[in-house]
Amino acid sequence: MKIWLVILFIFLGTFNALAQTHKLLFKTNKGNFKVLLYDFTPKHQQLILNAVKNKMYHDALFNRVIENFVVQGGAHDVDIAEQEKALQPSKRYRLPAEFDSRAFHKMGALGAGRDENDAKASFLNQIYFVVGKIVTNEELNALELKKGIKFSENQREIYLKNGGLPRLDNDYTVFGEVYEGLEVLLKISKVQANEKDYPLEKIIFEITEI
Incomplete structure (x- = not known):
């Protein structure tokens, strides 16, 4: 990754961090990185703070790694489906979506995973970080027409400068971003995975509040 891009993210992250209340340290066996949580997505913010307090993400795994897409951790889709297969849909608890134009799928964004529920509500214990790729003006224009949304300046x-996953905007809740150590996340995203996107080596992490 070009050094100017790392510096840009550190600067932007530090600026944003001044306005937010809670920050997290992700300790991994590939290095550490820091994340700020958005105050304007309070339900998701509180969800992960509770999970940290209850040690839900102690010795957790990044169990889905897709280069130029995402690094995902916590409960895996397969495991959630297995746990819930005997439950009625009304008993499959989800957190209502929180969409905000300030929270979007730029590189380093922290999002909440979900299934194909119509409300776009989030799983309670699955998170992902955006890696993404460079996009063009034409692609953004096409997404605006397809999704019925408008990207801000x-x-x-x-x-356009740094890339991301704009096609996920207004479909998955973003509730934070990496503000230090982005290079660690990018290193994780390049770990070799199998055909089901499981990394071939264990990538362990735990979260503490800063």
């Missing part, structure tokens, strides 16, 4: 500028 700020969103366009960041997507």
Whole structure:
């Protein structure tokens, strides 16, 4: 990764961090990185703070790694489906979506995983980080037409400079971002995985509040 891009993210992250209340340290066997949680997505913020307090993410795994897409951790889709297969849909608890134009799928964004529920509500214990790729103006224009959304000037500028996953905007809740150590996340995203996207080596992490 070019050094100017790392510096850009450190600067932008530090600026954003000044306005937010809670920050997390992700300790991994590949290195550490720091994340700020958005105050304007309070339900998801509180969900992960409770999970940290209850040690839900102690010795957890990044169990889905897709280069130029995402690094995902916590409960895996397969395991959630197995746990819930005997439950009625009304008993499959989810957290209502929180969409905000300030929270979008730029590189380093922290999001909440979900299944194909119509409400786009989030799983309670699955998270992902955006790696993504460079996008073009034409791709953003096409997504606006397809999804019926409008990207702000700020969103366009960041997507065009640094990339991300704009096609996930307004479909999955983003509730934080990496503000230090992005290079560690990018290193994790390049770990070799099998055909089901399981990394071939264990990538262990735990989260503490800073």
